Amino acid sequence: MTDVVVVESPAKAKTINKYLGGDYKVLASFGHVRDLPPKDGSVRPDEDFAMDWESEDRGERQVNEIARALKGARRLFLATDPDREGEAISWHVQDMLARKGALKGVEVRRITFNEITKRAIQYAIAHPRDLDAPLIDAYLARRALDYLVGFTLSPVLWRKLPGSRSAGRVQSVALRLICEREAEIEAFKAREYWTVEGRFTTPQGAPFTARLTHLDGKKLDQFDLPDEASAMRAKAAVEAGTFSVVSVEKRRVRRNPPAPFTTSTLQQEASRKLGMGAQQTMRTAQQLYEGVDIQGETVGLITYMRTDGVQMAREAITAIRDHVKDSFGADYLPGAPREYSSKAKNAQEAHEAIRPTDVSNTPDRVARFLDDRQRRLYELIWKRAVASQMQSAELDQTTVEIADPARKTVLRATGSVIAFDGFLKLYREDEDDRAADARAGLVTGAQEDEESRTLPPMRERDPLKRGEISALQHFTQPPPRYSEATLVKKMEELGIGRPSTYASILQTLQDRDYVKLDKRRFVPEDRGRLVTTFLVHFFERYVDTGFTAGLEEQLDDISGGKIDWRAVMRAFWDDFRKAVDATKDLKISDVIDTLDEELGPHFFPERGDGADPRVCPACAGGRLGLRLGRTGAFIGCSNYPECRYTRPLIAPGAEGEGATGLTEGPRELGSDPASGEQVTVRRGPYGVYVQLGEGGTDAKGKPTKPRRASLTRDMDPDTLDLDRALKLLSLPRVVGRDPESGEEIQAGLGRFGPYIKVGSIFQSLEPGDDVLSLGMNRAMELLAKARAKVRLVGPHPKDQAPVEIRKGRFGPYVQHGKVVANLPRNLAMEDATLEQAVALLAEKGKELKPMAKGGKGKAKAKPAAKANGAAAPADAAPARPAPRKAATAAKPAARKPAAAAAKKPAAAKAKPAAKPAARKAPARKPAAKA
Structure with a gap:
């Protein structure tokens, strides 16, 4: 009789399985198994903040796999991460399993560990506990707060400020800090x-x-x-x-010496010393925490990387002091161990600082087992932790x-x-x-x-x-723009958000096009400045740093069991709803007048000759000002409609081609050592790219195109050098060999951005991944996500070619070669047998059509027969990630499966109570992220 252990990631599951042996089965939840549906009514304040939870296919599949493993099991150990989110994931898994009736006769215990080592895992198994109810309450409160702010404030933005994207409880405060710093810089007068x-x-x-x-x-x-x-x-x-x-x-x-790293100080130092963004830092730290392959054994090199604490375990301090004495001598060892305490607001010191799990794993010793990014970050963590126990200079x-x-x-x-x-x-x-x-x-x-x-x-x-x-x-110099390091430091000082969320907050601001990174400094886009000015004038309290920090303190009090989470929610919601209701009669003209007055100096800077910067250049009699159209704000003339002069809402010199220095033509980077041809960076109609040579003619005299490669989103054309350009031109590159199939894993650039592939499996890279330096550990992690969408059923009886079930945009489908057929709605992807798949292919199978010329869409295809209630999958081709827009002919067919996918089975919801008929989802979905 085996016990079942549930962790978050497959990489961690593999490592822990080795430590625990055959008496345990370790499964991964792949992060959160369910979440609040992104639609109105998922949190209901009128019902004392009742929440509806919904699981996607992946979460449902993972919980079903855990339920199958529990048959005959004696105990279930919930071993997700030792923080608030980890506690919430364990709670979700337990609740979903209970609703499926999978926990009858099974003892459920919670275990946590700060490092993935054999000693730590075995100690955790021997000392289990129950789920931490106050920590779960704090998660519920935070999730409800972020959801209600996002889904209440964002529609106000859309109505009163067309062209806006979304607002968030912490996101909007971070944006305000960036915008206010930019306003200080613009108002600054050098002395x-x-x-x-x-x-x-x-x-x-x-x-x-x-x-x-x-x-x-x-x-x-x-x-x-x-x-x-x-x-x-x-x-x-x-x-x-x-x-x-x-x-x-x-x-x-x-x-x-400085204290060992916390989450925020690690992000700051990695940004300053290594040039790594917060998202990239956390992803690399996750890899070091979950373990790397060292001489055939998976070893977790660092402790848990989401922490506010600066203290270390007594045995770790002892081991570090012994190492200092042996490596540097007794003069470098202080008489007593150093003790540290956090100075940050709202610090929760329940966890250790980030440190090496074994100080004997020096950076030199493990360097050959790590990729460049892992090596540099591990060296930083190791040196900081060891130095923290050394003598003062x-x-x-x-x-x-x-x-x-x-x-x-x-x-x-x-x-x-x-x-x-x-x-x-x-x-x-x-x-x-x-x-x-x-x-x-x-x-x-x-x-x-x-x-x-x-x-x-x-x-x-x-x-x-x-x-x-x-x-x-x-x-005198103006205050510097925020870098990722200084913005994280400022947010931590103010007590805004949690260090574990900073990376996602900064990424969200960039994804919404509210800010951009220019030479590693945040510059607010005009859209971001408009949103901030609107929120400061009409919702000032909710983007106030003091108010947001106060909410964080209340969430910490909930974690400590000091206050009831629903009481906090009631107090917040009563005032917030009144503030939103007060804007119902707000006219768009009032909004425009306010924004025009506040942002006038930004959009109409003073001219050197003393002339009025608002004079219309077309009619010379009109006055330029801020205007709002259906698609957003722009600059227009007061003499409209007689004068129809307009210009985009971009401050002069803020962006455009001039920002990359490519308006004059290509910029030469140097010569390719292999061919001797010039490598240039150029701007084309679809963005910036690098080019090798100028092309030529083939043996038949026909012109040949030169080799080209597009720059990825995070590459700066101004700082691109010859080395990186040549690496781009040499793509795709081989990352390594897949341990399962033995095939090469390749990283390359496609129509839809950077990707990795092995055989017919493709997976797009995520923000923060560098296609030029991506290592095996990260590649395997990405491929695990891709493989979760593909299931090999078996060989086809006719030709022994593989029959696969794939997860498409509009539901699962079965594929054999170029023939595909949708699975019926009542047949789950993991339950389909080879016989059923072969029958579906014979009855409903349709051959995939080739891509239309130019690659702009798939050739028109007739919809599949409606007997199974679904059209042929629009993304069934085993090729690179599907384009964002399907071909025109496919649109009508795409609507049915999309609508059907929105109706989840009743079992997927924790509270499937019917909602009032008056509740309707908004036309657009705001992000409910912090």
Whole structure:
């Protein structure tokens, strides 16, 4: 009699199965098995926030597989991730199994572990617990909040501000931070100031630089030398004097190591040091957590990567201290273990910090088993964790003041030197890191200068030889735009959202075209600025950082069992509904007037000649202003309809071809070492691409096209170099061999973006995946998703060719070669037998038609007979991912299956109570994400 263990991912299931042995069967839920349906009425405030849950085909299939495995089992261990979402997944799995009657006689227990190691897994099995009800309540409250904000506020946006996409509880606050920072930058007016520096030489002949701090006996503030004239007078005063050392102050300072990583600090450092986005960082960390293949054994290299905690387990600290002593010596080991506590708002320290599961797995030791991205991230995590238990660094800081005999003109020189490197021996910020910090606003230029300068030995009253004196012009700088690192840091400081959600929030803002990343900095799009201005004026409380942080604190109180989640929901909903109702009588003209006034300086910046920037260039008498059309906002003339001048709602120079520097023609990147031909980056009608050479003619004299490759969405044409361009042109590339079939796994670029394939199985890459560096672990994870959509039934009796059942856009279908047939609605994909599949192919089978010329759609095909209630699948071809729009002829046939798919079986819903007839789904579906 085997016990059943349910985890979230197949990679984790495979690893844990090895540790537990044959007495356990480990299955994956593939994340959430059900969710709130994306339609109105899924959360019902009038029924004390009752919720309808619905499972998709994948979730239903996984729960059915777990139910089959439970037949004859004694215990079910729910081993999903040790956080709020993991607790919720376990609750959903248990509830769905109970509704199916699969838990009769089965003991259900919850287990958690912070690392995937044999010791941790076995300890968890020996110490199970019940599901954490307060944690589940907090999940329900968060899910209901996000749903109600998204599905209530988004329709208001659509009605009052056409062209908008969606609003979200945390998403909109993050967008506001980005937009307000951009407004600060636009409103910023640079202020001029000057400094005076001099070169001096000690009696021993050692040079150093000092800066003027006092003039005529008065201390100089930043703007006391506002122009060149005053700077020249100060320079002349220094040049007229003789100087000597009046004081030398030395002090030793200690710099303590930083705490080991939390989710947010890992995202910040990976962005700053490795150039990895938050989404990419979390995906790579997930791979390191779930395990990599090291000499035939799957090893989890790091602890759980979604955590607020900065503390580490006692045995981990002991192992790290032993490693420090053995590798660096006793001088690098502090007398007692270091203890850390989080300074972040709303920090939940239930979990450990992110650390290596085994400190003996050094980066050098495991590097050959990791791809480049995994290797760099693991090295960062390992070094940070080990450094956190090392001795402090000691620096000797020196401040020298020099002055003329009357001490009316004083200059100061500062510097520091490392007396003992301590933790800096392993984890330090070099000059490039300090420069990156300075650009990101994390340290000031003065800090950077002070920590990198050393001074020669000097004593009081030492005479100095004066060298060149320089007057330097400066201008104050605007605040920097947010990078992923600084935005995550700001959100964490304000207590907005949870670190585990930051990556998806930032990605959602980009997917909605509210912001874009330009040189790794967030720039708000005009659509995003319009939405933010609307929300700030008409829903100010709900995009206020203090209010949002307060809600997070209440959610944490729910997690701790301190307050009832429904009470929190009632208080929120009463006020929120009143705010929404107050906008019912709001006229679109009022919205436009407000937006026009607030965003006028952005859309109509001042001209250098003093002319009115709003004067219409077409009629010269009209005034330009913000207008709204059915598809969104634009700039129009007040003399409409006499004057029909319009322009798109894009601030001058904000985007367009000029943003990539390709308006003048192709940009040369260099020569291909193999062929000697030039590699260029160009803009075409379908986007930016790279090209090798200029083409030529074949043996028959016919022209041949040059080799080309499109850039992916996350590639910047301005920073693309020759190496990456050549890698693009060499696609597809071989990632490795599939352990199941032995066939090559290839990564390439298709009509619908980057993909991987093995045999006839294709899978599109996800945001954050790099087609040029994708490794085997990630490839297998993606292929597992693709294979979940395909089931091999068996060989066809006639020709022994495989008969497969595939999941199509409009339901499952059976395929044999080029012949397909839809499965009846009452026949589940996993239940169909070979005999049934062969019978369907013989009775209802239709041969796939080739793609129409140009690849714009499939050739017209007659619908399948209506006996089985469905048309032939529109995506049955075993080729690359289906185009977003089906051919015109296929549209009528596509509507029926789509409608049928929306009607889920009653068993799929947790609360299948009938809804009032008055409830209707909105025409568009807003995102209910945070």
